[in-house]
Amino acid sequence: MRPCGTFDEDYRHDMAIIRTRFQWIMLGLLLVTLLAIFPYFLSDYVLSTINVIFITIIVVLGLNILTGYTGQISIGQAAFVGVGAYASAVLSTRLGLPFWICLPFAILVAALIGLIFGLPSLKLKGFYLAMSTLAAQYVIPWIIIHTPSITFGINGCPAASPRLGDLVINSEREWYYLLLIFVTVGIFFAKNIARTKPGRAFVAIRDNDLAAEIMGINIFGYKILSFIICSAYAGLAGSLLAHYQGMVVAEQFSLMSSIWYLGMVIVGGMGSIVGTIFGVVVIRGLRELVMITTPMLTTIFPVLKESLGAAMTSIGFGLVVLLFLIFEPRGLAHRWELLKNSMRIWPMPY
Amino acid sequence: MEFLTQLIVAGLMSGAVYGLMAVGIILVYKSSGIFNFAHTAIVVMGAFVFWALITQLHLPFWLAVVLLLIWSLILGFLIQRLALRPLIGQPILAAIMATLALAEILNGIVTLIWPGLGRVYQPAFMPTGVIRAGNLVTISINQLASFVVCLVAFGIFTYFFQRTRIGLAMRATAEDQQLARSFGIKVERVLAISWVIAIITAAIGGILTACLYGVNPIVSEVAIYAFPAVIFGGLESITGGVIGGLALGVLQNIGAGYLDPFVGGGLKELAPYIILLLVLIFKPYGLFGYERIERI
Numbered sequence: 001m002r003p004c005g006t007f008d009e010d011y012r013h014d015m016a017i018i019r020t021r022f023q024w025i026m027l028g029l030l031l032v033t034l035l036a037i038f039p040y041f042l043s044d045y046v047l048s049t050i051n052v053i054f055i056t057i058i059v060v061l062g063l064n065i066l067t068g069y070t071g072q073i074s075i076g077q078a079a080f081v082g083v084g085a086y087a088s089a090v091l092s093t094r095l096g097l098p099f100w101i102c103l104p105f106a107i108l109v110a111a112l113i114g115l116i117f118g119l120p121s122l123k124l125k126g127f128y129l130a131m132s133t134l135a136a137q138y139v140i141p142w143i144i145i146h147t148p149s150i151t152f153g154i155n156g157c158p159a160a161s162p163r164l165g166d167l168v169i170n171s172e173r174e175w176y177y178l179l180l181i182f183v184t185v186g187i188f189f190a191k192n193i194a195r196t197k198p199g200r201a202f203v204a205i206r207d208n209d210l211a212a213e214i215m216g217i218n219i220f221g222y223k224i225l226s227f228i229i230c231s232a233y234a235g236l237a238g239s240l241l242a243h244y245q246g247m248v249v250a251e252q253f254s255l256m257s258s259i260w261y262l263g264m265v266i267v268g269g270m271g272s273i274v275g276t277i278f279g280v281v282v283i284r285g286l287r288e289l290v291m292i293t294t295p296m297l298t299t300i301f302p303v304l305k306e307s308l309g310a311a312m313t314s315i316g317f318g319l320v321v322l323l324f325l326i327f328e329p330r331g332l333a334h335r336w337e338l339l340k341n342s343m344r345i346w347p348m349p350y
Numbered sequence: 351m352e353f354l355t356q357l358i359v360a361g362l363m364s365g366a367v368y369g370l371m372a373v374g375i376i377l378v379y380k381s382s383g384i385f386n387f388a389h390t391a392i393v394v395m396g397a398f399v400f401w402a403l404i405t406q407l408h409l410p411f412w413l414a415v416v417l418l419l420i421w422s423l424i425l426g427f428l429i430q431r432l433a434l435r436p437l438i439g440q441p442i443l444a445a446i447m448a449t450l451a452l453a454e455i456l457n458g459i460v461t462l463i464w465p466g467l468g469r470v471y472q473p474a475f476m477p478t479g480v481i482r483a484g485n486l487v488t489i490s491i492n493q494l495a496s497f498v499v500c501l502v503a504f505g506i507f508t509y510f511f512q513r514t515r516i517g518l519a520m521r522a523t524a525e526d527q528q529l530a531r532s533f534g535i536k537v538e539r540v541l542a543i544s545w546v547i548a549i550i551t552a553a554i555g556g557i558l559t560a561c562l563y564g565v566n567p568i569v570s571e572v573a574i575y576a577f578p579a580v581i582f583g584g585l586e587s588i589t590g591g592v593i594g595g596l597a598l599g600v601l602q603n604i605g606a607g608y609l610d611p612f613v614g615g616g617l618k619e620l621a622p623y624i625i626l627l628l629v630l631i632f633k634p635y636g637l638f639g640y641e642r643i644e645r646i
Contacts, residue, residue, distance in 0.1 A: 311459070314457050322448060329444060
């Protein structure tokens with residue numbers, strides 16, 4: 001829905017993402033907030049949370065293209081992040097290559113591994129496919145741990161900070177700017193994939209794969225493409241994560257993180273780029289909230305135990321996802337659309 | 351020779367437990383069409399609940415069993431009623447994600463009540479010791495007992511499905527819900543019962559695993575092997591689940607036993623997933639599953 005008085009006079013205008021003056025103003029405000037206010041007025045702790053959110057957004061964008069747009073369920077996204085992270089960290093440490101070479105290489109490696117694990121989608125769908133990605137979730141970390149001559153095994157692999165000329169990017173604020181660039185590019189790319197021919201093919205496959213095939217869509221090709229895009233995003237995020245942390249360990253990329261990524265897609269809204277951002281922010285915010293409130297709870301009620309935080313995050317996450325599935329399966333993105341529409345005609349009821 | 355027989359017997363012993371847990375998953379899938387990813391969490395929780403009843407509350411064995419049954423009833427009812435019934439008619443991702451979310455909730459509850467790492471589980475009802483059969487195999491009585499328990503459970507389930515009224519109703523519901531309903535079968539009740547039975551199998555599997563490894567997160571790692579077992583056997587067949595579990599256990603042990611020296615150990619954890627991938631690529635619907643033929 002579009003406000004009154006907005007006319008699309010040519011094709012370019014019709015296809016534009018930002019069409020009204022109000023949207024340009026909001027975008028400007030957002031940019032000022034992100035570029036000038038956030039990095040200078042927030043503490044390092046908050047900035048580090050935002051940085052992790054940025055990396056998670058990149059991961060979940062890929063997963064949303066695979067699961068939300070193409071309808072292929074993957075419960076192995078964390079493993080692909082691990083592939084990217086280790087590819088980048090190993091190159092950086094073993095060969096001493098700079099970050100700017102490790103990063104594209106990590107994307108390539110992750111995309112290749114994603115392609116391999118996407119191959120079963122030729123024959124399988126639904127939860128059989130989920131099973132094959134579940135296998136990826138266990139096979140990949142096992143290989144990482146059991147090849148210590150390359151990956152340092154269980155000790156974890158260090159990764160050097162990126163350099164830009166003489167500048168070494170290692171403070172939270174510098175990382176904030178770097179990650180902001182990658183997130184923006186990632187969002188822009190994902191938003192535009194969804195509007196192109198492959199994007200429409202993805203949606204057709206999700207809605208009815210038989211009908212899509214009859215319309216002449218090469219189902220297998222597009223499914224594989226979707227897997228490649230998804231794991232390329234995972235690889236990018238993995239590489240960024242490795243250099244941001246300075247160290248990667250295989251335990252980070254557990255089944256549980258994969259489930260959390262899927263939960264973010266559900267909460268945000270499947271098949272929505274804005275929803276992805278909402279989902280990540282809400283779920284991470286929930287986690288931070290629990291982490292902040294549990295120490296208080298344990299001081300008030302000393303009976304409660306020290307593992308309360310971990311337990312409450314799990315329970316909270318599960319409940320939120322379950323409630324969204326039952327009451328708002330279209331996720332926060334749908335609520336956001338409703339809110340925008342009601343704001344547009346405010347204060348009139350019609 | 352001794353090496354091989356030893357591996358096969360050990361595989362059968364652990365495979366029986368995988369099979370038992372697989373039966374629980376298949377049961378729920380057959381009756382309600384939901385693949386229960388929360389099964390591992392239920393297995394862990396069952397092990398913990400039984401451990402708490404026996405060791406923490408010092409209850410007698412029979413009372414603990416009764417309380418465990420009551421716990422299964424309540425949990426099965428709650429899951430069926432609160433989480434899955436509202437999702438009927440939703441796409442498959444919703445059902446998968448709901449069971450995953452359920453697993454997170456149950457894991458969280460377990461961490462909340464029993465924090466920290468694992469506990470040693472040396473229950474008095476489990477005999478200990480080792481027996482040797484000739485010079486072919488050496489089995490710990492502990493494992494043998496769990497094998498026997500699994501066989502007895504399989505026997506009871508077979509009897510239940512073949513000979514009792516409610517078992518027949520469950521098979522009818524699995525075949526065709528509408529038709530079953532028109533014959534006067536209460537489908538909702540059948541679904542609830544299948545959940546309860548699945549939870550009981552999970553709990554037994556969890557207790558047996560915990561007897562070997564202690565009550566700790568390793569139980570959930572073993573419980574996940576039920577997924578490859580289910581895929582191996584085929585989703586629609588209970589016999590398939592049992593055979594899949596046994597075969598998986600044997601293949602896992604033989605593979606690990608013979609190939610470990612070449613890859614530097616640890617293949618036992620990986621083998622089920624390699625088998626899972628191979629099955630998915632070459633025979634996706636398992637040994638006894640129905641092949642899906644799509645028509646327009």
